[in-house]
Amino acid sequence: MTYQKSQNKDAYTLILEAIDVGVYKPGDRLVESDLADRFGVSRTPIREALQRLETQSLLARDGRSLIVASLDHNQLSELYAVRSELEGLAARLAARHATDEEVRVLKEMVEEDQALIGDANGLARANRRFHKMIHLASHNRFLVQQLGLVHRSMALMATTSLAAEGRGEVALAEHKAIVDAIGARDEDGAYAALKVHISKAFETRLKLSAES
Numbered sequence: 411m412t413y414q415k416s417q418n419k420d421a422y423t424l425i426l427e428a429i430d431v432g433v434y435k436p437g438d439r440l441v442e443s444d445l446a447d448r449f450g451v452s453r454t455p456i457r458e459a460l461q462r463l464e465t466q467s468l469l470a471r472d473g474r475s476l477i478v479a480s481l482d483h484n485q486l487s488e489l490y491a492v493r494s495e496l497e498g499l500a501a502r503l504a505a506r507h508a509t510d511e512e513v514r515v516l517k518e519m520v521e522e523d524q525a526l527i528g529d530a531n532g533l534a535r536a537n538r539r540f541h542k543m544i545h546l547a548s549h550n551r552f553l554v555q556q557l558g559l560v561h562r563s564m565a566l567m568a569t570t571s572l573a574a575e576g577r578g579e580v581a582l583a584e585h586k587a588i589v590d591a592i593g594a595r596d597e598d599g600a601y602a603a604l605k606v607h608i609s610k611a612f613e614t615r616l617k618l619s620a621e622s
Contacts, residue, residue, distance in 0.1 A: 421459035424449045429468065429478055430565040432531075436480035440469065468562060481566050483619070490612040493560050494605050497541065500557060501588055501604035503548035505597040512547040516589045519543065523582055530573040533581070537572060540585055544604070547592070571614040584610065 419427075425445060428434050440460060446453045460476055463469045470479040481489065504512070519540050526532040538561070545554045572578050584607040591599035 421445075421449060421451050421455040422462055424451075425456075425459050425463060426468070426562065426565065431535075434478050436478050436566055438478045439472070439475050440477065441475075466559075466562065468566065479566055481563070486567075486612075486615070486619075489560065489563055490608065490615075493557075493564075494608040494612075496553065496557050496560060497544075497608055498601040498605040500545050500548040500550075500553055501592060501600035502597045503550055503553065504544050505592045505595050505600040507549040508547035508592055512543065513589070513593045516540070516543055516547070516592065520582060520585045520589055523585070527578045527582070530570055530578065533572040533578045534570040537570075537581065544588070544592075567615070571611045571618065574614045574618060577611075577614050580610070581607070 425434075425440070428448075434440065442453050442456050442460070445456045445460075449456070460469060464471075464476060468479055469476045471477075508516075519536070523533065523536045523540070526536055541557075541561070545557050548554065572581060584603070588600060588603040588607060591603050
């Protein structure tokens, strides 16, 4: 599949999105020429993008090749510890600063995402959209920036925790609790609800890792 340059996305974004949606999984080798053909761009921006991704530890060296990095148990724990605090803070600030329109959009997302139960990939995309909306509703550009870095590292996970049996329905119930607290302007409640959500996701991912 060749991507059209009309998407107006740079090589870095194209490769990152391909990793995020699972086109390239942890351990997959990335080859300049193949990427240039796939995305319809020259090899120079591809090379620069690969260097940038390696610097961010999203790619790793395997001899002379670059592969999509993977997270070991300790790295996974560290990532979720940081994510839990930052996401919780985003929910707290959203409860304080979100506009009425942003709250309504969050409520609509929770309602509409019910139709995706059973579709792990669809739920994963919806989950990213939901969390990004909370980040934006925090109205803190520096927090949004840091959460962007965390979520880029989340792309290194081979599977979504939403693939676990029953997790999708429970996760959406957790989303509703988060949004209810934000809508009620309950800062402590929103913080706690989002931290519980991340904790449950981490538990699910640990179980999936143990089974693989």
